[in-house]
Amino acid sequence: MTQKQATARPGSRDFERDVHAVARLIPFGRVTSYGAIAQYLGAARSSRMVGWAMNRALNTTSEGQPVPAHRVVNRIGVLSGRLHFPTPIAMQERLESEGIAIRDHQVVNFNAHFWNPSTEL
DNA sequence: AACGTGACCCTAG
DNA sequence: ACTAGGGCCACGT
Numbered sequence: 192m193t194q195k196q197a198t199a200r201p202g203s204r205d206f207e208r209d210v211h212a213v214a215r216l217i218p219f220g221r222v223t224s225y226g227a228i229a230q231y232l233g234a235a236r237s238s239r240m241v242g243w244a245m246n247r248a249l250n251t252t253s254e255g256q257p258v259p260a261h262r263v264v265n266r267i268g269v270l271s272g273r274l275h276f277p278t279p280i281a282m283q284e285r286l287e288s289e290g291i292a293i294r295d296h297q298v299v300n301f302n303a304h305f306w307n308p309s310t311e312l
Numbered sequence: 313a314a315c316g317t318g319a320c321c322c323t324a325g
Numbered sequence: 326a327c328t329a330g331g332g333c334c335a336c337g338t
Contacts, residue, residue, distance in 0.1 A: 202334055225320055229333095235321085236333050242319035243335060265320065272319030315338085325329085 201229075201237035210244035211254070213308055217262040220289045221306035222298060224266050231308040246275055261285040268301030 199205030213228050225238040225245075234240070241263070248258035261282045265271045273282040273296065283293045292299040 226322090229320085234333090238320040239318070239333060240320090240335075245319060260319085263319075266322095270319090275319060317336090317338105318334105320333090321331105323329105323331085325327105 199232070201234045201240040206232065206234070206237075206240065207244045207247060210241050211248055211258045213312075214245070214248070214258050214260065214263060215256065216308065216312065217259055217306055220291065220304070222262045222264050222268070222286070222291065222301070222304050223306045223308060224264060226266055227307050227309065228263065231312065242272065245272060249275060264298060264301075268298035268305075270296045270298070 199209055209232055210228055213231060217223055225241040226235070228241045229235055229238040245258070245260045245263055248254065248260050260272065261276070263272070270282050270286075270293065273279055276282045283296070286293055286298070291304055298304060
């Protein structure tokens with residue numbers, strides 16, 4: 192995975208699979224952003240597609256392994272994808288169960304929990 | 313087939 | 326510090 196950059200184009204099946212692969216590497220109790228994943232995969236401007244891939248991860252039953260979609264938030268730590276989970280508070284509850292505090296749909300002390308695949312992988 | 317709509321983000325004023 | 330605009334691209338209508 193270390194040399195996975197700049198391969199699959201955004202929107203492709205491979206890109207979606209790569210997004211899921213990176214998301215599975217987010218450590219317990221840490222979070223990252225859509226843009227950070229997109230940048231790591233060499234498609235810095237396609238962060239929307241990362242969100243779409245997360246959507247698929249939740250709704251597609253034929254996933255080999257689960258994807259921790261709750262650990263992916265937006266640039267400033269807001270749980271912008273919360274409404275796509277089974278219940279509107281499921282995303283928050285999962286993060287809180289990992290020791291991450293949430294206030295007003297936003298990760299408290301976001302920088303301390305942020306995990307950047309480009310620099311930590 | 314065109315059009316609007318986003319789990320987004322960066323740049324310019 | 327804030328807003329507006331543009332790029333991105335799958336999907337539903």
